[in-house]
Amino acid sequence: KQEVTQIPAALSVPEGENLVLNCSFTDSAIYNLQWFRQDPGKGLTSLLLIQSSQREQTSGRLNASLDKSSGRSTLYIAASQPGDSATYLCAVMNSGYSTLTFGKGTMLLVSP
Amino acid sequence: DVKVTQSSRYLVKRTGEKVFLECVQDMDHENMFWYRQDPGLGLRLIYFSYDVKMKEKGDIPEGYSVSREKKERFSLILESASTNQTSMYLCASRIGGRGRDQPQHFGDGTRLSIL
Numbered sequence: 001k002q003e004v005t006q007i008p009a010a011l012s013v014p015e016g017e018n019l020v021l022n023c024s025f026t027d028s029a030i031y032n033l034q035w036f037r038q039d040p041g042k043g044l045t046s047l048l049l050i051q052s053s054q055r056e057q058t059s060g061r062l063n064a065s066l067d068k069s070s071g072r073s074t075l076y077i078a079a080s081q082p083g084d085s086a087t088y089l090c091a092v093m094n095s096g097y098s099t100l101t102f103g104k105g106t107m108l109l110v111s112p
Numbered sequence: 113d114v115k116v117t118q119s120s121r122y123l124v125k126r127t128g129e130k131v132f133l134e135c136v137q138d139m140d141h142e143n144m145f146w147y148r149q150d151p152g153l154g155l156r157l158i159y160f161s162y163d164v165k166m167k168e169k170g171d172i173p174e175g176y177s178v179s180r181e182k183k184e185r186f187s188l189i190l191e192s193a194s195t196n197q198t199s200m201y202l203c204a205s206r207i208g209g210r211g212r213d214q215p216q217h218f219g220d221g222t223r224l225s226i227l
Binding site for chain 1: 116143145152153155157160162170204206214215217218220221
């Protein structure tokens with residue numbers, strides 16, 4: 001059964017820092033990997049989706065990489081801002097299925 | 113933009129009640145999903161539906177059922193609510209067919225308390 005782990009569970013940084021969030025998964029037979037953002041008491045917002053054949057995706061200050069063979073993905077946030085404070089979740093879609101397996105998230109706090 | 117609307121943000125019910133959680137999406141998506149989210153356990157899939165009148169069990173279907181009579185609406189039913197079903201419930205939708213290439217779109221969630 002696929003398991004997704006996110007490290008660290010929580011992270012606190014001053015504004016302006018570049019930071020990396022980590023995601024690992026146990027079964028490399030994935031179809032894609034997705035990163036989501038969740039604000040307190042809200043639903044999830046899709047940030048980036050990486051197909052299994054891709055190595056990375058970029059959107060603004062966000063860059064996500066995927067190393068399928070080693071079962072790892074990273075989300076890089078450049079020049080962090082207080083508005084980036086949220087929980088970031090990683091999810092994988094296994095080949096042959098259309099459902100997602102989620103990690104438990106990294107809670108990020110960016111201080112002014 | 114895709115909009116997924118959950119009928120209630122907060123709901124309080126009593127043990128043993130039959131509870132209905134409603135979800136509506138406005139983008140003609142074939143696939144719809146119900147999750148629950150609990151501290152320390154993350155998001156877990158309860159049920160999902162590939163199309164109208166279709167349903168599939170997720171990882172934790174016990175104590176729940178679903179209904180998909182119309183494409184835009186996916187209902188989660190707690191047949192006899194229990195305190196261990198107190199949770200945040202999230203609905204999501206996604207285009208079907210090649211939809212695996214597309215992200216799921218989530219509603220804002222319903223925080224359900226069973227007393």
